Amino acid sequence: MADYDNSRYTYTQVLAGTGYYMKDDMLRYSGGVSTMQGKLNTAGHNCGTPDGKFGNGTDTAVKSFQRSQSLTVDGKAGKATLTALDKAASGGSSDASAAAKNLKKKFGSIISSFASKYSIGEDVLGGFILTESSGSGFTSGKLLIRFENHIFLKNVPNASKTFKVEDKVHYYYKNGTWNKTHTGNQSSEYDAFNLAIGLNEYYAYYSISMGLPQIMGFNYEVTGFSSPKAMFQDFSISEDNQMKGFCTFIAKYSNGSLLKACQSRDFNRMGAIYNGDGATYGPKLKTNAADYAKA
Incomplete structure (x- = not known):
């Protein structure tokens, strides 16, 4: 035996x-x-x-x-x-990206521990982080965020004078002009976020994705927090905190369906549950998982 x-x-x-x-x-x-x-x-x-x-x-x-x-x-x-x-x-290539190598160097032990505990491949977890943030949860010392106009507008209807979405492009109104968010510039995300705080603080935090895994604020409970703001404050302390929150999220989200998809390595299903677009997100996730495995 x-x-x-x-x-x-x-x-x-x-x-x-x-x-x-x-x-x-x-x-x-x-x-x-x-x-x-x-x-x-x-x-x-x-x-x-x-x-x-x-x-x-x-x-x-x-x-x-x-x-x-x-x-x-x-x-x-x-x-x-x-x-x-x-x-x-990997089709003959054995070189991993710098982002994958850096991610494994910083968080390999956390990823390995969680992967073992929940029967998930380490590459799957690494792939998620690379897909969402390229392995960094801060930009210029500030928490990496993405403000989602449509989420805020859905919950704060009177915000239409400050935010709008046209042809899937997000805008915020400041200094007499409409400005785009999601341009790759964190200053625009924080401009929109700070304007939202002035209108409704709770839903401002509720409407941003945060940190390495880019978890939405409205997922605060399943991530282990008492409010979206508490999640933001915790994630702002360290990337380690962001990773712990991400692992909690994976284990509990959607009554365990995301965890099961991770365990079976069903990338398209993971993408559908996590991002809402399995056909587009799934292949990206699979590619980044392979990249992390090579690192």
Whole structure:
């Protein structure tokens, strides 16, 4: 009987040369194995839906991949196997983006811990952050935000003299002119946000997305806060706080449906739940997850 606990090593550790993954007849979960399974599928060595358990199907897929790469065919996925797998799963490129490398350096341990606790691939969580914020939760010392006019207008109808949306373009009125938000400039987001605070503070915080994961203020309760403002204040302290809030959100949002989509690596479903546009957001998320895995 193969009694080998794969959960002792993260994917990053094995890729760096610490330990390896192999068949475990007790089928204990490992976030790193889940990441590896997703890559095996992408590389054309199907092992079924990634579940983090190294059983017969994964053993067969690993050996098949090792054989295709002229590696030692022993079913032990160590540094050499994962290095080749990263390259094969990414279409031949083994270079990760600077944002992915920086994200893993700063938050790899938090991501790994949460991934293991909730049976999610580490790359999935990293992919979310890269898709939303490129790995940074602050700009010029201020919390990264995005003010959503349509959310504010829905809840504060008398704000139409200050905010409007035309052909999906968001505008705010200041100094006698209409100005665009969502231009990539945080000053415009904060201009709109501060104007909203003057009209209705609660819904101003309610109508912004915040930090690394860009979670909307109206999700404050599921993220673990008493109000949108409390969430803003906590996220403004550190990126670590933003990551903790994000992990809480993933675990609890939509009665656990987002967590289940993450566990099954259904990227389009994740995109539909998290962003409302699975067909567009899902492929971006999948690409960024692959980028994080390479880092």
